[in-house]
Amino acid sequence: MFRRLKTYQLVVDVSLGVLFFLAAWPIEHVVTGATGYGAPLQGTFPALEAFVIALFFGAALAVRRLSPALALGLAWAGALLQMGFGRPPGFADVAIFAVLYATAAYGGSRVYWAGLVSALVGALVITVYLAAGPLYSDGLTWQTLPLALVMLVAAAFALGLAWTIGALVRTAVRARENREAQQRAEAEAIAEQERVRIARDMHDVVAHSLAVVVAQADGARYAAGSDPAVVTEALATIASTARSALADVRLLLGQLRHRQGDGPQPTLADLEELYAQVRAAGVRLRVDVDPAPPGEPPAAVQLAVYRILQEALTNALRHGAPGGPVDVRLAWLADRVELGVRNPLPPGPRTPKAGHGLIGMRERAQLAGGRLDAADEDGAFAVTALIPIGGLA
Structure with missing residues (x-):
């Protein structure tokens, strides 16, 4: 029913609704009523009627983004009251266009289609109301029918245009959200691939280094009593292998933490060192x-x-x-x-x-x-x- 808005959006909408009400109230007070055009309204309570109409349309304008469904209901209530008072369209009706735009741009699925139906039904209601009211003194006849049809088309076009613009904005926003979601998904997939690559490199480095260290340690343990020189050489190989593995692990962890470039990677020139480590392990x-x-x-x-x-x-x-x-x-x-x-x-x-x-x-x-x-x-x-x-x- 209600959308989540940022504070500044809510303040702007409410302020706009209040300003619209303050402008529409005096203007509606002097619009032409059922007695003719160009003179102040000759109603029983013209000031009260103008106040109520301006209030409904101002409120609809204020909540159009917060609750398009509520705004549409308030706009229909204001229009029905306006017709009930026997008043012709006036300045306050401008809010209807903003409400129809909001139903298409921000409303849910039901409100979206309700806005379109309201635009079409509203055009028909306006045409019938004016044809039966002061616009035609003799009512709707065959002579005035073409003008009524023109009025129906014009009203449907104006109201439908407001709704269509909102629908286009809605489509653009959805397309942008889908594009952003796709970009996020692609970024997450790339990050996951990077984590898998780093994990694979970590496995290669740690597994190879530990295998060499274990082989050297076992060899040194067996030869400790008979050939101390072998122990010294094995310890040197273990230290060299461990330092190399530590440097590689630090590089991989740095990539994982900072997500920087790949860093230096092994090349064919490093194969001889790899072969030397394996031979030093007794292979x-x-x-x-x-x-x-x-x-x-x-x-x-x-x-x-x-x-x-x-x-x-x-x-x-x-x-x-x-x-x-x-x-x-x-x-x-x-x-x-x-x-x-x-x-x-x-x-x-x-x-x-x-x-x-x-x-x-x-x-x-x-x-x-x-x-x-x-x-x-x-x-x-x-x-x-x-x-x-x-x-x-």
Whole structure:
């Protein structure tokens, strides 16, 4: 029934209604009544009648945005009182146009259509009232019928125009709200994608670093009694790996907190450091790059290759057969890069499951426009990926 308005909107509307009432009251007091045009109204209580009519239309104007339904009811009550007093249209009737506009622009579904019906019915009522009143001394005849029809069309056009303008404003406002809602939804989707990307990067960094740290710590524990130098080297590798992981985590948390740029991302130049960390963890890593990159691959391709290799090597370190060789193959072709990581599996039954690492690798490849497969092959676990360069596969 009532819309929520801002304080200044309510103050403006009420002030406008009061000013309209103060202007319409004296004007309505001198309009022509049923006795003819150009003279003060010859009614029983002309001042009271003018006051009541101006009050109803002023109130309708004041609440037109707060409650279009109430405003429409007040406007109809004022019009019926005006006809009941035998008064012709006057200055106060201007409020009807603002009320019809408000029903179309701000009203609910029922009020919206009630405004349109009121415009059409109001035009008919005005025409009939004037035709039966002082406008035609002999009433409506065949001679005056054309003029009455013209009056009906003019009234319907004027009232309908006010309602139509409100409907157009309503449509524009709805379109703007829909556009803003769509923009908010798109921004939320982008933010969610960014959070997923950061979570995936966090998983890659933490999982790989912890796998290296655990492998080094286990090796140092076993060699502590026989070769103290191995312990020192293992601690150095653990410290270096932990510092690198801490720097990456801080960068990712900074992105998550401040939503700034992506920051520096791993490239092909960082692969040698990745290989060194894996070898330092005791893995026999064999890398074959043939052919080499023909130039500088796109940054997205470099990032995808690095993260896939990082996760695949982490899985090999955590789940592969201890001491078994891990083979890495990279083939940089003209339109794509083919990647493969293969490591032996420990003996015994295994329950295959798709963890976050495998899902993340597959998403990495798909985001770059490629594909990734991972499966057991003759006692070994093989990860193969194909990522296009400069287009979709």
